[in-house]
Amino acid sequence: MxxxxxxxxxxxxxxxxxxxxxxxxxxxxxxxxxxxxxxxxxxxxxxxxxxxxxxxxxxxxxxxxxxxGRTLETDLSVPTRKGGWWYYSRTEEGKQYGIQCRLAATGDTPPELKAGEPLEGEQVILDGNKLAGDRPFFAVGTSAVCPDGDTLAYSTDFSGNERFTLRFKRLDTGELLDDEIPGIFYGGAWSADGTAFFYTMIDEAWRPYRVYRHIIGTSAEQDVLVYEEEDERFWVGIGLSRSERYLVLSAGSKITSEVRVLDADYPTGEFKLVRPRRTGVEYAIDHAGDHFLVLHNENARNFELASAPVDDPAAWTPLIPHREDTRLLDVDAFSDHTVVHFRRDGLTGIRVLPSDGEPYEISFPEPIHTAEPAGNPEFHTGRLRLGYTSMVTPPSVYDYDLATRELILLKRRPVLGxxxxxxxxxxxxxxxxxxxxxxxxxxxxxxxxxxxxxxxxxxxxxxxxxxxxxxxxxxxxxxxxxxxxxxxxxxxxxxxxxxxxxxxxxxxxxxxxxxxxxxxxxxxxxxxxxxxxxxxxxxxxxxxxxxxxxxxxxxxxxxxxxxxxxxxxxxxxxxxxxxxxxxxxxxxxxxxxxxxxxxxxxxxxxxxxxxxxxxxxxxxxxxxxxxxxxxxxxxxxxxxxxxxxxxxxxxxxxxxxxxxxxxxxxxxxxxxxxxxxxxxxxxxxxxxxxxx
CATH class of the missing domain: 3.40.50.1820 (Alpha/Beta hydrolase fold, catalytic domain)
Structure with missing residues (x-):
């Protein structure tokens, strides 16, 4: 033909x-x-x-x-502080994929960005171009550094079917460990001591339905199944709270969710149920000190924010009640404040709840815009990292100083020409x-x-x-x-x-x-x-x-x-x-x-x-x-x-x-x-x- x-x-x-x-x-x-x-x-x-x-x-x-011609081909993201390191990614002209890097932290202020130049003293932790080689497709599904910063868990897909193979790399030596686990889904979470990594496995219908615990240095055959979801309407996921105190195992359908938690210091322990699933009730949690923050829609169509004691996580006390005109999207817990991402009148916004003051909302300059918390892995911080853009303003990264309530522009994506x-x-x-x-x-x-x-x-x-x-x-x-x-x-x-x-x-x-x-x-x-x-x-x-x-x-x-x-x-x-x-x-x-x-x-x-x-x-x-x-x-x-x-x-x-x-x-x-x-x-x- x-x-x-x-x-x-x-x-x-x-x-x-x-x-x-x-x-x-x-x-x-x-x-x-x-x-x-x-x-x-x-x-x-x-x-x-x-x-x-x-x-x-x-x-x-x-x-x-x-x-x-409008894109700065050699560029780098604003570094994000986690532990003793600044983490960032960069691109190089002529190369298809990003390069994940880090730099030892010497202060609270991000290192100065220099367009077209890698940062002095950087350590490359994952180079997508070397991993991809000459393959026509490449994607990273998981990239997680353990709490002490020594080991990277990462997963790759070379076909586009979103079934990833998990590997581990020692960052001080660059050694790639023998541990290799095929057929996993996105995400994963480390134990507090970095000896165990939890991941999800998918079934034949591409549903993440099992959570396994892998002990570093052992074979995948020895991995322990810690949770299996039998209801085909539910997907499972595993993460680590920002405080790094709790592993959070979530099971959710389109309309119902259920969460379990485990002290990250005891990765071989049993996960504790927060509250049993009830059809139509969705909830998610984050940890803050002696309590959990719970974002839920029980009798609250647009969601409300509640607090629950760590030793009684099913006892929810309202913090931000339901509003018909405001959809609460997400909550981020920090040591001295809480941040709520919301939507009102078709636009996104950010609300700050200080531990020692009155709640308030952050103002943005344009009547049409998109704003969201972004890149905030540190639990103890006096700054909030934000992403901001509009239909005319290129993606911008701000730090919001919680003490002075000042928006500090760190970078706006350059548009050449x-x-x-x-x-x-x-x-x-x-x-x-x-x-x-x-x-x-x-x-x-x-x-x-x-x-x-x-x-x-x-x-x-x-x-x-x-x-x-x-x-x-x-x-x-x-x-x-x-x-x-x-x-x-x-x-x-x-x-x-x-x-x-x-x-x-x-x-x-x-x-x-x-x-x-x-x-x-x-x-x-x-x-x-x-x-x-x-x-x-x-x-x-x-x-x-x-x-x-x-x-x-x-x-x-x-x-x-x-x-x-x-x-x-x-x-x-x-x-x-x-x-x-x-x-x-x-x-x-x-x-x-x-x-x-x-x-x-x-x-x-x-x-x-x-x-x-x-x-x-x-x-x-x-x-x-x-x-x-x-x-x-x-x-x-x-x-x-x-x-x-x-x-x-x-x-x-x-x-x-x-x-x-x-x-x-x-x-x-x-x-x-x-x-x-x-x-x-x-x-x-x-x-x-x-x-x-």
């Missing part, structure tokens, strides 16, 4: 019956990753996509050079949903951009995940070409609290899709947008497929990245990764006929029809564990066979996972590919490929 001809997927009808409903899935054969016909089809799609976009090669290269935030402006607009609900939209554009303008409208809207207003270097390549970029904060996300999430899940899921369409129509009606290219990934890819089925005429183009577009078939199959735990998010169509009918009514794959659809670019990865490659493959095959319009393109990374290619230069090239396609969808000058 010529690469200039759209591939035609063969049809092999597979009949399935659920709740008396019989359906035919003619592309089910694409689920077999080992079938040579599947691989051949994906490669044919890649060839067709490359041929169909070959006229954009110069534009892609130009955008790649723009991203590269003369970037000036004053050349851009950000806005908040509000769309009206079908039921009258007001939907916030965050908007950024270059000053002087003629409106209405071509617009990229981004959306997600699931799992109470908020798409906060943040800065993007790559996005400048759109804004400087006269584009508007907007985020539709649709229901199903968490931007306006737990209610916002609950009104976009289960049998209210369609609100997510109609909210996005309402946002698109608002952008046009209010004069922002001449045409709209929609973009979203993962569950946001489901949003792309469902919104396009709902109103294909609303969009000039659609970018769906690792899209969850075969949702019904996936959630019907409990053997697949994530399915059972996802029943609390989408409902259980396998055992509930009403849920089945509801999901069938919006799942993108089931609802493709013969209307004219906009051009669609679907991007996926062969080794993706979270959203399997066959979902967009089946979707594109059905679109091409059924719908009018298009073209419909599928691009599959044949050696990557959910996040796409792993190296930063590779990732920039992938983003340049997508941005060039977006620009080509908008009004353009045919000779240059640039927007008019």
């Amino acid at each position: 010529s690469s200039d001809t759209p591939p035609v997927a063969k049809k092999i009808p597979v009949e399935r019956t659920h709740h008396g409903d019989t359906v035919i899935d003619e592309y089910a054969w694409l689920t077999d990753k080992e079938d040579p016909d599947t691989v051949a089809y994906l490669e044919a799609e890649n060839a067709f996509t490359e041929a169909s976009t070959s006229h954009l090669s110069e534009l892609r290269e130009r955008i790649f050079q723009e991203i590269k 003369g970037y000036d935030p004053a050349d851009y402006e950000q806005f908040r607009s509000w769309a009206s949903a079908e039921d009258g609900t007001r939907i916030p939209i965050s908007i950024v554009m270059r000053k002087g951009t003629e409106r209405p303008a071509p617009t990229v409208l981004y959306g997600y809207g699931s799992y109470e995940t908020s798409i906060d207003p943040t800065f993007s270097v790559a996005r400048l390549s759109l804004l400087d070409r006269g584009f508007v970029f907007a985020i539709a904060h649709v229901r199903g996300g968490g931007e306006l609290g737990r209610r916002w999430y609950e009104e976009g899940k289960l049998t209210l899921k369609k609100n997510t899709f109609s909210d996005f369409v309402a946002a698109a129509r608002h952008m046009k009606k209010s004069g922002w947008s001449s045409e709209i290219i929609a973009r979203g990934g993962s569950a946001g890819g489901l949003l792309m497929g469902a919104a396009t089925n709902l109103a294909p005429e609303a969009f000039t183009g659609v970018v769906a990245e690792v899209p969850f577009v075969d949702a019904l078939n996936t959630i019907l199959d409990p053997s697949l990764p994530l399915t059972v735990i996802e029943w609390d998010e989408w409902g259980d169509p396998l055992h509930n006929a009403d849920v089945y009918e509801y999901m069938k009514s919006y799942s993108p794959y089931e609802n493709v029809d013969d209307r004219a659809y906009p051009p669609i670019l679907a991007i996926t990865s062969l080794n993706d564990t979270r959203v399997l490659y066959h979902e967009p493959a089946k979707w594109i095959a059905r679109l091409r066979a059924t719908a009018k319009g298009g073209p419909f393109l599928l691009k599959t990374e044949m050696g990557a996972g959910h996040g796409g290619r792993s190296g930063r230069y590779d990732a920039w090239r992938e983003e340049a590919f997508t941005l060039a396609w977006i620009i080509d969808r908008a009004s353009k000058n045919e000779e240059t490929g640039e927007t008019q």
Whole structure:
């Protein structure tokens, strides 16, 4: 088959019956990753996509050079103090991966940063470039230094399937220990004396369900199982409190959680239950002196903060009561203060509770921003490290002096090429949903951009995940070409609290899709947008497929990245990764006929029809564990066979996972590919490929 001809997927009808409903899935054969016909089809799609976009090669290269040219390629992060060391990471020009380093601490003030130079006396603890070698994919899942600073636990993945191999390294000598444990999940925790490391193991459905204790210097076969979660809806995790006094073992589903603790000085002891799980009650803890801090939603939809004695952790006494307008997100305990991360009016904020004073909130300069605690491993500290950004302000690192209440800027990510935030402006607009609900939209554009303008409208809207207003270097390549970029904060996300999430899940899921369409129509009606290219990934890819089925005429183009577009078939199959735990998010169509009918009514794959659809670019990865490659493959095959319009393109990374290619230069090239396609969808000058 010529690469200039759209591939035609063969049809092999597979009949399935659920709740008396019989359906035919003619592309089910694409689920077999080992079938040579599947691989051949994906490669044919890649060839067709490359041929169909070959006229954009110069534009892609130009955008790649723009991203590269705005990025300080040799750079380093602000060092973070832990014990007797400052920890930081740095990058080097021409190298794909970061380098983790540390420097002996001689004071409380971070060492002076010198762009382009490693810090004098640094010790490299993990070099991603050496570990990756010439492999096409590389990722680190765990990187944890033991409390005394002598040993590093780290894990690596070379395929993108997010199944990691754990190893240990002596930092004083650089010796790599013989200990090696395959098949683990993210994270892990050290005992106080550094003799034991706790980790989680995943099952065949990629669910972390067991916690093991490994004694350094022994074989993995001798590791002791300390906890196993039999309920398939629950994942487990293990961590160490900031005080390093307690190991914290958590088990959680989408709506329920349960926590156990163990004195980190006694790693062979028994974990103690904080409070038994109760359906619908979520809680998390941190340790502070003689008590635990408990963030929970028992009779508190937006969560409240409580205190509990260490010797009676189930006795919760309120510290910050529930507020209907404020969603408490996280709590960080320190020796002399507590920090609460919260969300109000669609924006994040930080509240400080001193041990000897009145609580207060930290003020930030921009009306639209994102702020969060970041990099605070020390329990005894008079400073709070913060991350801050907006749609025009690059990521910034601050220290907040708790004594003077002063924000001290330590670093703002440099943007080369003369970037000036004053050349851009950000806005908040509000769309009206079908039921009258007001939907916030965050908007950024270059000053002087003629409106209405071509617009990229981004959306997600699931799992109470908020798409906060943040800065993007790559996005400048759109804004400087006269584009508007907007985020539709649709229901199903968490931007306006737990209610916002609950009104976009289960049998209210369609609100997510109609909210996005309402946002698109608002952008046009209010004069922002001449045409709209929609973009979203993962569950946001489901949003792309469902919104396009709902109103294909609303969009000039659609970018769906690792899209969850075969949702019904996936959630019907409990053997697949994530399915059972996802029943609390989408409902259980396998055992509930009403849920089945509801999901069938919006799942993108089931609802493709013969209307004219906009051009669609679907991007996926062969080794993706979270959203399997066959979902967009089946979707594109059905679109091409059924719908009018298009073209419909599928691009599959044949050696990557959910996040796409792993190296930063590779990732920039992938983003340049997508941005060039977006620009080509908008009004353009045919000779240059640039927007008019």
